[in-house]
Amino acid sequence: xxxxxxxxYAEEHPDEPVLLGVYVFSDREGMADAxxxxxxxxxxxxxxxxxxxxxxxxxxxxxxxAMIAAKRELDSTGLTRRxxxxxxxxxxxxxxxxxxxxTAINRRxxxxxxxxxxxxxxxxxxxxxxxRDAGGLVLGAANAKELNATLDSLLxxxxxxxx
Numbered sequence: 001x002x003x004x005x006x007x008x009y010a011e012e013h014p015d016e017p018v019l020l021g022v023y024v025f026s027d028r029e030g031m032a033d034a035x036x037x038x039x040x041x042x043x044x045x046x047x048x049x050x051x052x053x054x055x056x057x058x059x060x061x062x063x064x065x066a067m068i069a070a071k072r073e074l075d076s077t078g079l080t081r082r083x084x085x086x087x088x089x090x091x092x093x094x095x096x097x098x099x100x101x102x103t104a105i106n107r108r109x110x111x112x113x114x115x116x117x118x119x120x121x122x123x124x125x126x127x128x129x130x131x132r133d134a135g136g137l138v139l140g141a142a143n144a145k146e147l148n149a150t151l152d153s154l155l156x157x158x159x160x161x162x163x
Contacts, residue, residue: 002151003052007043009160021073022048025066026059033062033095034069040077063088064096067116071105074114082114083159087147089121099130106135117154121147 003020010018021040025033037051038044067086074082084105092098102116116136118128125140132138139154141147 001148002155003038003043003045003048005152005155005160007045010043017077017079018043019077019079020048021070022051023066023070023073024055025062025069032069034066036073040073060094061088061090061092062095063092063098064101065094067098067101067105068096071101071114075112080111083117084114085117085119085154085159087119087121087151089123091123091127097130098128099134102131102134102136115158117158119147119150119154 003022006018006020010016019040020038020043021036022038023034024037025035037055038048063086067084070084070086074084086098098118105113105116116131118131118136118138120128120138120140122142123140125138128136128138137154137158139150141150
């Protein structure tokens with residue numbers, strides 16, 4: 001549904017650059033902490049759905065490291081409107097603390113700062129209060145239905161807002 005909304009928005013706004021990248025973040029031997037499963041580019045429904053359906057949780061959870069990788073990828077796009085959305089079902093267990101990364105991001109000049117959204121899925125959102133304190137919008141979702149509703153609300157109310 002998330003990819004579908006991005007793709008539909010891109011089709012309805014052909015003069016506006018819309019790019020989407022999806023990363024998986026987990027500590028796995030011999031692999032980067034954060035790895036693109038859908039490289040940054042125009043929303044590709046087929047590729048994204050295939051990649052998302054094959055994602056499985058395994059290993060540590062390097063949330064902060066994934067945020068750094070995603071921020072670098074966003075920076076490389078040259079876009080002026082950038083959004084970093086983290087969906088996690090666990091606490092940070094490896095690498096940089098997400099609140100430290102959020103603080104560092106929000107200290108950057110406004111033109112270099114993406115909007116930061118954090119969805120705690122099936123984990124207490126208050127575990128990420130320090131991300132909220134650092135300037136991120138933190139939301140919770142207890143189950144798949146709530147996750148879909150939360151993502152839909154974020155996309156419609158924050159990320160895909162018309163200029």
